[in-house]
Amino acid sequence: MTETQETQASPSRRALIGWGGAGLALGAAMAGGAVAMARTGDDMDPAAAETGGAVEFHGAHQAGIATPVQDRLHFAAFDVKTDDREEFVQMLKDWTAAARRMTAGKAVGEGAYGGLAEAPPDDTGEALGLQPSRLTLTIGFGPSLFDRFGLRDQRPEALVDLPKFPGDNLDRSRTGGDLCVQACSDDPQVAVHAIRNLARIGFGKVAIRWSQLGFGKTSSTTPDAQTPRNLMGFKDGTRNIAGTETDRLKKFVWVGEEDGPDWMTGGSYLVARRIRMNIETWDRTSLQEQEDVFGRDKREGAPVGKAKEHDEPFLKAMKPDAHVRLAHPDSNNGITILRRGYSFTDGTDGLGRLDAGLFFLAYQRDVRKGFIPLQRNLAAHDALNEYIQHVGSAVFAVPPGVRDSRDWWGRTLFSKGA
Numbered sequence: 001m002t003e004t005q006e007t008q009a010s011p012s013r014r015a016l017i018g019w020g021g022a023g024l025a026l027g028a029a030m031a032g033g034a035v036a037m038a039r040t041g042d043d044m045d046p047a048a049a050e051t052g053g054a055v056e057f058h059g060a061h062q063a064g065i066a067t068p069v070q071d072r073l074h075f076a077a078f079d080v081k082t083d084d085r086e087e088f089v090q091m092l093k094d095w096t097a098a099a100r101r102m103t104a105g106k107a108v109g110e111g112a113y114g115g116l117a118e119a120p121p122d123d124t125g126e127a128l129g130l131q132p133s134r135l136t137l138t139i140g141f142g143p144s145l146f147d148r149f150g151l152r153d154q155r156p157e158a159l160v161d162l163p164k165f166p167g168d169n170l171d172r173s174r175t176g177g178d179l180c181v182q183a184c185s186d187d188p189q190v191a192v193h194a195i196r197n198l199a200r201i202g203f204g205k206v207a208i209r210w211s212q213l214g215f216g217k218t219s220s221t222t223p224d225a226q227t228p229r230n231l232m233g234f235k236d237g238t239r240n241i242a243g244t245e246t247d248r249l250k251k252f253v254w255v256g257e258e259d260g261p262d263w264m265t266g267g268s269y270l271v272a273r274r275i276r277m278n279i280e281t282w283d284r285t286s287l288q289e290q291e292d293v294f295g296r297d298k299r300e301g302a303p304v305g306k307a308k309e310h311d312e313p314f315l316k317a318m319k320p321d322a323h324v325r326l327a328h329p330d331s332n333n334g335i336t337i338l339r340r341g342y343s344f345t346d347g348t349d350g351l352g353r354l355d356a357g358l359f360f361l362a363y364q365r366d367v368r369k370g371f372i373p374l375q376r377n378l379a380a381h382d383a384l385n386e387y388i389q390h391v392g393s394a395v396f397a398v399p400p401g402v403r404d405s406r407d408w409w410g411r412t413l414f415s416k417g418a
Helices: 011-030 085-103 143-147 188-201 246-252 287-294 323-327 371-381 383-387
Strands: 072-080 136-141 179-185 206-217 268-277 342-348 354-364 388-398
Touching (some): 072 354, 085 136, 323 371, 354 388, 371 383
Antiparallel strands (some): 072 206, 268 354, 268 388
16 A cells, blocks of 8 residues: 555644544545446446556445455454444444455545654555555444444344354354455455554454454456366355346345335345364265266366366256255245355364365345245255355355445444434
8 A cells, every 4th residue: 555645634633633634534535536447236337446546436336345355355244342332333433444445445534654653653564565456345234233322223124133054063152243344355464454553543442352364266257257266176156246237236245125124225244154174074975976066067167067167067967965956946935145265274273184164155135035045945955065164154244335435334224323
C-alpha cells in the first residue's frame, strides 16, 4: 500500500480528535479521488481479476460476495465487549473509514509514520509499499448481536441458529460470533493487515473470538474459467453462480424488498463452516473410489461419463451417494448457493495428522431455504462424510453495501430505533 498523506493534522489537533475523527474526514476526502477502481457485483469489470488493483468499496451490495474470488483469505469472528450502543456505532463508522482506505490501497488514518511521536501510529505499517491486491472487506452480524443494543426486534427471521447436523463435531472456540469480517485479497499480507487494523481500532469494544487464514480458492464466481481444486485434488462447485449472472444473484443471493426486514434489502446471509479433511485416510484411498465419492474424474473434473468439467452431469450415472449427485440443485428442489471457499492448513493435531481442509463460505438469500436443507441432505447421505468432519460453524446477516462516502457499515440496521 502507498503511504498517502492527504491531510496533515497538527499534533495537538490529532491528540484531541484521535484516529476516528481524522479517519472519517480522510475517508470522505478520498471518496472523490482519481484511483481507478473495478466495479463490484452486477457490473464487475472483467479486467479486475487480472490487474490486481483496487475493488470499488461502495455499491448497492458489499464487495467480497459476487466479486471475482481472490487467492487469499483472512476471516475473523468478533465478540462485542461494550454495552454502549453509541460507542459500538462509532466503531462501525471508524471501521468503515478504515476499510474504505485500505481497499483503495491507502494507509489507515494518518498512516504508519510521520504523526505524533508520543502516540501509536494510525496504521500498523506491514502493508506499506504493497498494492491493493483486490482487497475486499465484508461485514456480517451474528444472531447473538441482536440480544444487544435494543436490536431484538430487528433480527431477521432468516437469521436462524443452525441446527446440529449428523456428524458435526463443533469446537465452541471456532463457532459463532457477534459479527464477522471477511478479508479477501491476492496478497496474504494485505488481508492480514486489514483484519489486524480493524481489531486494533475495535480494541476495548470488540475482541477476536476466532479467525481463519485461507489459501487456494476452491470455488470461483467466474466459472467460465477452470474451477480451482481443493486439498483432495478435485474440482467442486463448477456450477457456482457467476458475479455477472444478475438474474441468479437476485434469485438466490440478494435479499429482496419482500423478504424483510427492510434494513437487509440488498444484503445476503453467510454460512461459514470449518471442514476438516481426513487427509491421511483420503491419500490411501484408491483413485476409483475417490472418483466415485465425488462423481467426477480427477484429471479433468468432468462428471461421470462426460469429457469436460462444465459438461452437464448425468446424475443417474453416478453412485447414489456421490457428492456431486447429492449437492446438485436437481437433487435439492433447485437449491442454489454462492460459494467462496478456501483451503486451509493449520499445522498438526498433535497426533501427527495434518489439521487441514476446507473453510466453506456460502452466501444465500435465505439460510432456511439454502444451506440448511442442502446440508441435511449431504450430512445424511454423502459418501464424502467418511473423509471430512465439520468442526466449526457460524451464520451471519450481511447487510447491504455502503452507498457513498457518508454511509457506513450497519447504518441501515442501527438507524432503527433502540
